[in-house]
Amino acid sequence: MEKIVSLCKSRGLIFQSSEIYGGLNGFWDYGPLGAELKRNVKELWWKSMTRLRDDIVGLDASIIMHPQIWKASGHVDTFSDLMRECSVTNKRIRTDHVEPESGTIFRFPGAESAATGWKSDRQIVLLQKKGEHPDSIRKRARQYYVSGNSAVTIDAVTLLGETTEPVENSVDFHPESGGLLGESRPFNLMLKTYVGATATEENVTYLRPETAQAIFAQFTNVVATSRQKVPFGICQVGKAFRNEVTPRNFTFRSREFEQMELEFFIKPDEAVIATEGEVATVAAKGHPGEPQPNWGWQAWHKYWVEERMRWYNEIGLPRETLEEYWQKPEELAHYARATVDIMVKFPFGSQELEGIAARSDFDLSQHQRFSGKAQTVHDDDLRAALTKLDPAKQQELRASYFAARKGYLLRTGETEEAATKAAGEEADRFLKGYYVPHVIEPSAGVDRLLLALVCNAFDEEEVPDAKGNMEVRKVLRFSPRVAPIKVGVFPLLKNKPDLVKKAYEVRDLLRPHMSVFYDEKDAVGRRYRRQDEAGTPFCVTIDFDTIGENGDELKGTVTLRHRDSMQQDRVKIEDLIGLLLPQVQ
Ligand code: GAP
DSSP states (O other): OHHHHHHHHHTTSEEETTGGGTOOTTOEEEOHHHHHHHHHHHHHHHIIIIITOSSEEEOOOOSBOOHHHHHHTTHHHHOEEEEEEBTTTOOEEEGGGOOOEEEEEEEEOOEEETTTTEEEOOOEEEEOOTTOOHHHHHHHHHHHHHTTOTTOOGGGOEEOOOEEEEEEEEOOBOTTTOBBBOOOEEEEOSEEEEOSSOOSGGGEEEEOSOSHHHHHHTHHHHHHHHOOOSSEEEEEEEEEEOOOSSOBTTTTBOSEEEEEEEEEEEOOHHHHHHHHSSOOOOOSSSOOOSOOTTOOHHHHHHHHHHHHHHHHHHTTOOGGGEEEEEOOGGGSOTTOSEEEEEEEEETTEEEEEEEEEEOTTHHHHHHHHHHOSOOOEEOHHHHHHHHHSOHHHHHHHHHHHHHHHHHHHHHTTOOHHHHHHHHHHHHHHHHTTEEOOEEEEEEEEHHHHHHHHHHHHEEEEEEEOTTSOEEEEEEEOOOTTTOSOOEEEEESOTTOHHHHHHHHHHHHHHTTTSOEEEOOSSOHHHHHHHHHHHTOOEEEEEOTTTTTTTOSTTTTEEEEEETTTOOEEEEEGGGHHHHHHHHHO
């Protein structure tokens, strides 16, 4: 990981944010190469979601939205980590990050300084660190007594006694300070701000912690304007912010990051049964194929898991580098029917790259309840199909829809009576063709994906240099589709105007179609190595053959060098675009 962090900095992929001021924990900047890489990844995602499909449209919503959105989504009340505070340093730690420790607990009832008359009867409780000498823990205790108190020095302080007690596998001590931890308390991860001239509670808003909610909040507008009919999706790429308590593993867990989220709206299974007779069964393995009218939520969920896996493969993360983790029933959010985490192997372990959740009709239902605006769609075919069903089947579907809606309303805290009444009305409307769409949500992090791509692409190998001596070649084996620079263009020598002129011509020919890096500094071998480190899949060198100095046979041809194999081919300049473009797009 250290090598990767260092390469990211030295090649201009990722820098620490605000580095000249000492950095800001959890924030990162993308340098010239990183910015290109990020753009390519987002562009490929956007293209695969919107331009290559008829059933998904895009959205670009504001980061700050009405605070009620975060009430409705549950983020205000439940988007929190449980934290514990160290009683000696006041440092917080996530409750689930405290590892069990065994050792001896030292309790110090107070301390005093005879020289100044200073005295404290604060109790300090510390866990003796493994192998730590008792004098060292006493010194640490004295340090904690005097910290923040300029009137006394550590040497002038004596402890007013101590008691000890052995402990096994305790999770009550801070792993760094050894100080006793306080109770677990929820700590909301949303970054708060104020909109308007006064910083009062009424003006509190939040930087969005996910892009998804804007999609739900704009659902009815998109339906009204896009001519899309369920099943269809709305996708968005954009910044999200979370005040992560322990940002870590480079960009993996940041406080500002980007998400690429799709909310794919589907019919409730009752509606599919009404129009198609039954819901398709889904094979446990493999891609379910092209979408079919009889797909229920399970088929759609499986479809999106497979589609996302396919996309990762296309951009250079082969299936064997990924894993599907199907969340266990007890791990699922209360509204989720199934969630698959796509896991990827990082040097610090296998971690979530994307979550694909079947979220039932929870999100639109919440916004319907909080905004008071219907989030239902009307389906003429459904209404027609329902009227043709025999009354028993009609009632069976009504009862199933009613039970789901009542269950949701009861979970929101409605009384039995109110939930029965409201669900009954909704079930009656269902028989007229109205329903709240369900959702499948593939939600990916751009920054995590970039890190996965860099980790996966990073390679070091021993190769002979120009003199035949072995040297280590660092190479980023990015898929050409995501590579920040697609092609390096070099004149063999920089002091030969005819070579330079021709190289400029080749650069200008390629530039409108792909990102090109022109380089004339140092020997060509060194230039190849620099592009290897930047992950550039192709390099083109213009030499004396190109300009016809050695006869006409190779005039108008260049050397095309391939990053991974280091193989060099002779190709015609006029064939370059046709050769490269299909590989880099
Ligand atoms: N709308 C659902 C949602 O936001 P999530 O699992 O919290 O779900 C989705 O986030 C994805 O966003 C994650 O799989 C991850 O790739 C990315 N992500 C979440 N928190 C992140 C963080 N602190 N830093 C970087 N990426 C993060």
